[in-house]
Amino acid sequence: MAFSLRQPAPSDAAEIAALHVAAWKETYAHLLPDDFFSPEYVEGRNRMWDRVLGHPRDDMTIRVAESDDRIIGFAWVGPAQAEGEEAPLRDRELYAIYVLASHHGTGAGQALLTETLGTSPASLWVAKENPRAAAFYTRNGFRFDGVEQVDPAAPGITDARMLR
Numbered sequence: 001m002a003f004s005l006r007q008p009a010p011s012d013a014a015e016i017a018a019l020h021v022a023a024w025k026e027t028y029a030h031l032l033p034d035d036f037f038s039p040e041y042v043e044g045r046n047r048m049w050d051r052v053l054g055h056p057r058d059d060m061t062i063r064v065a066e067s068d069d070r071i072i073g074f075a076w077v078g079p080a081q082a083e084g085e086e087a088p089l090r091d092r093e094l095y096a097i098y099v100l101a102s103h104h105g106t107g108a109g110q111a112l113l114t115e116t117l118g119t120s121p122a123s124l125w126v127a128k129e130n131p132r133a134a135a136f137y138t139r140n141g142f143r144f145d146g147v148e149q150v151d152p153a154a155p156g157i158t159d160a161r162m163l164r
């Protein structure tokens with residue numbers, strides 16, 4: 001299945017938000033409360049992507065993967081976020097990378113990671129309950145450092161930090 005990568009435009013916000021929600025449903029629905037994907041949650045993703053794409057920042061990199069003129073995945077990298085009182089351990093952080101399950105195994109996720117982050121040192125948070133993602137990051141040189149946190153926006157999901 002062929003795909004291409006590109007920088008998203010503000011007009012892509014609704015499609016990326018819909019993909020973001022769909023990928024979360026595919027990956028985490030069994031871990032979350034039945035009412036998690038409420039209209040308010042979906043609208044929140046729409047507002048977030050409208051804001052992010054409507055006000056681009058030089059210190060962030062976002063790319064989408066497209067197949068048949070449809071966005072099938074995205075990756076988002078930016079400055080590392082501080083951990084409470086601690087300074088970030090890396091300069092860059094992978095905030096999110098999602099590819100629709102129907103496109104897993106096509107190389108889209110790898111291409112998105114390579115395009116946005118390359119082989120640079122970085123940090124990321126991965127759901128412990130997502131072994132497929134953890135294996136992907138491990139293949140790309142990331143290692144767990146032992147730090148975990150409960151995702152405040154998603155009760156029932158514990159995130160583990162990985163560094164490269």
